[in-house]
Amino acid sequence: MSETYFRACPLCEAICGLQMEVKDGRPVAIRGDANDPFSRGHICPKGNAILDLEADPDRLRVPLRRRGSEWEEIGWDEAFAEAGERLAAIQREHGNDAVAAYVGNPNVHHFGHLAYLPTLLRALKSRNVFSASSVDQWPHQLVNWAMYGHQFLLPIPDLDHTDYFLMLGANPLASNGSLMTVPDVAKRLKALIQRGKLVVVDPRRSETAKLASEHCPIRPGSDVWFLIALIKAMLRRSAPRVEAYGDQLNGLAQALTVIGAVEVGDLQLRCGVEQSRVERIAEEFLAAPRAVAYGRMGVSTQAHGSLCQWLLQLINLISGNLDREGGSLPNHPVLPLTGPGTSAGHYGRWRSRVRRLPEFVGELPVSAMLEEMATPGPGQVRALFTCAGNPVLSTPSGAALSEQLGKLDYMLSVDIYVNETTRHAHLILPPASFLTQYHYDSVFNAFAIRQLARLNTPLRQRAADERADWEILNGLATAFGNAAQREVKPLPPPQVLIGMGLAAGRSGITLQQLEAAPHGLDLGPLKPSLLSRLQTESGKVECAPALLMNALSELSADAAQIDAQFPLRLIGRRHVRSNNSWMHNAQRLVKGKPRHELWMHPADLAAAGLQSGQRVRLASDVAEIEVEVEADEAMMPGVVCLPHGFGHQQPGVRLRLASEVKGANYNALTDPARIDAPSGNAALNGLPVRVERIV
Ligand SMILES: Nc1nc2c(c(=O)[nH]1)N[C@H]1C(S)=C(S)[C@@H](COP(=O)(O)OP(=O)(O)OC[C@H]3O[C@@H](n4cnc5c(=O)[nH]c(N)nc54)[C@H](O)[C@@H]3O)O[C@H]1N2
Ligand SMILES: Nc1nc2c(c(=O)[nH]1)N[C@H]1C(S)=C(S)[C@@H](COP(=O)(O)OP(=O)(O)OC[C@H]3O[C@@H](n4cnc5c(=O)[nH]c(N)nc54)[C@H](O)[C@@H]3O)O[C@H]1N2
Ligand code: SF4
Ligand SMILES: [Mo]
Secondary structure, X not given: OOEEEEEEOOOOOOOOEEEEEXXXXXXXXXXXXXXXXXXXXOOOHHHHOHHHHHXXXXXXXXXXXXXXXXXXXXXXXXXXXXXXXXXXXXXXXXXXXXXXXXXXXXXXXXXHHHOOHHHHHHHHOOOOEEEHHHHOOHHHHHHHHHHHOOOOOOOEEOOOOOOEXXXXXXXXXXXXXXXXXXXXXHHHHHHHHHHOEEEEEOOEXXXXXXXXXXXXXXXXXXXXXXXXXXXXXXXXXXXXXXXXXXXXXXXXXXXXXXXXXXXXXXXXXXXXXOHHHHHHHHHHHHHOOOEEEEEOHHHHOOOOHHHHHHHHHHHHHHOOOEOOOOOEEOOOOOOOOOOOOOXXXXXXXXXXXXXXXXXXXXXXXXXXXHHHHHOOOOOXXXXXXXXXXXXXXXXXXXXXXXXXXXXXXXXXXXXXXXXXXXXXXXXXXXXXXXXXXXEEOOOOOOOEOEEEEOEEOOOOOOOOOOOOHHXXXXXXXXXXXXXXXXXXXXXXXXXXHHXXXXXXXXXXXXXXXXXXXXXXXXXXXXXXXXXXXXXXXXXXXXXXOHHHHXXXXXXXXXXXXXXXXXXXXXXOOOOOOOOOOOOOOOXXXXXXXXXXXXXXXXXXXXXXXXXXOOEEEEEOOOOEEEEEEEEOOOEOOOEEEOOOOOOOOOOOOOOOOHHHOOOOOHHHOOOOOOEOOOOOXXXXXXXXXXXXXXX
């Protein structure tokens, strides 16, 4: 007898509804849930690969303790006690900051991680908290905080209702959308193209650029000039259309005066984009009944990420599209992420020890993590706690970081695999399958292009020898609290916390109602709410935040300068069958042709005397790696493209399939010194490199 079970997919921001056929408490088939009002039956290969994750023999289920290069299984109570005591002992001897934490991406996808981590992190009292947010969306959070007063007051493109979508540095056809939860994005973009226009600005003619009405190639890292030129072109055509914002704007004239005074110079030279093209885009953007400008990874993880995100907000604002249907407007979620009792964010309350980089939202940029471990002195990091993160493959100078992890006094990981990072841990605590847990997507419902609510209920109980994510985090916090003699209050189970969250949101929607709606609830399109929810001290939109005005005044004109030693620019890419660094152990995803190659324009390849299929050396000023190269017409000349998340062939990694997957670590090459100055976010894209034949 088989049953049917419905649950939202936790593997990317699209949170598609899945329909699982279940036998003996295990999913045996998965398809898109046609009755999910939001995802309408959409599923991608990763959704199906949940079958592989569930059956993966390499997946850990009980605590593992390392003895040299061997691992032994131990009991949960012993594991918690040991972890608590080791961390407390290191702090007693070397101070609180000697214990660092790194929090990875999957935390955001599991309520039992996200809601329970803060208790443990608060108990640790360390300034050295790092996360994947600073190799990702910090520029967005910084700009939200600076302009709107809350890190999560995030305007989202109203994709279903806009007529003109200017998209920079995003490839939703591969990523399924980011900071814009939109399952089934291809269908929705096609509908938009029928109605209006999608313009994609990207150094590569990506899958999304191929679908788009227009692709505008741009030199990596030069978007800031493009956006300044665009604002100037818009202002030449129209006064700011800001009547609807009344007296709720602070500093707009000041910001526009300074931006207007920036000399963009020869745009073609700087960005590879003709001035006439920017003029036409300005014209079209202003003429469109409803328009939106949006930028993602490609413009966040680059040298001017924060300036780009600020300029994008201003473009939506001065064209009258901010907080407007069909433009850019925040979701008002049922489980609140903003408002009373939530963390609006803060900046610069402390600085990193070595480079003096400012804290943001209680964390330091992960680009500072390696040097905090490697530089001796008081406050040096000697122990690391990782939770659902793989910084060796995901953060700057990951290969050097790997070496450093091997030298730590103690490392504790909450993770489901022995991988490139956790192989260095002394203790790994694996959470039970997400299918055993209650889950509410507090983040991605809040970033969705429609108003939604959905509770995910367990498919089965966890086994007696397993522990849920929230039980592990509670267990660690309690054990550490006991060992360090700090007061720690473990939190109640997820269904209780979710219920409390719903009550705080005052939507009137209850846990029982959600439990009775297994496909989730669609509560309608986005409605303007930003202006009434501003959390700035002034109560107004801060159009000219000092941090960004300063960054603008320091913007130097070096964008087009080419270093003869490293003449090419490296950018990343994603594929529908990838998930950052950790799903290459799923048979369904790794089958078929390899996807790790370095892509290069045929003319660049010929100029270097290389041929497709050859193995080449790819070097930055930090390190070099070896990869296979492929000619690709879709690349902008001078730009090469490599996906991140590869490089699994490392000793001690226990990933049977992934270890067979070829490909090298992009982040061996990335430089912790290359950051977006205002936020501290890593500039992973636009990295100067050279490609050489291996002789
Ligand atoms: N060069 C380059 N680097 C990049 C990027 C890029 O585009 N280019 N992208 C960046 C971005 S956007 C991000 S978000 C980061 C991601 O950076 P990370 O979050 O550090 O890396 P992931 O690959 O997501 O690793 C997830 C880890 O969580 C574990 N895991 C998976 N599911 C669970 C679970 O349910 N519970 C627990 N406890 N563990 C689990 C996996 O085994 C793995 O160790 O990478 C960044 N790095
Ligand atoms: N299948 C799959 N889906 C994923 C992930 C995954 O690994 N695999 N990761 C998830 C995560 S953690 C995230 S954060 C999201 C990210 O989702 P997206 O933001 O859509 O990220 P990418 O697909 O990396 O697309 C970034 C685009 O920016 C372009 N780009 C690079 N440099 C520049 C530049 O300087 N300027 C401009 N204009 N463009 C540039 C690249 O060519 C690329 O097409 O995806 C999520 N979804
Ligand atoms: S697009 Fe794929 S990975 Fe993302 S939520 Fe949907 S099924 Fe899961
Ligand atoms: Mo990400």
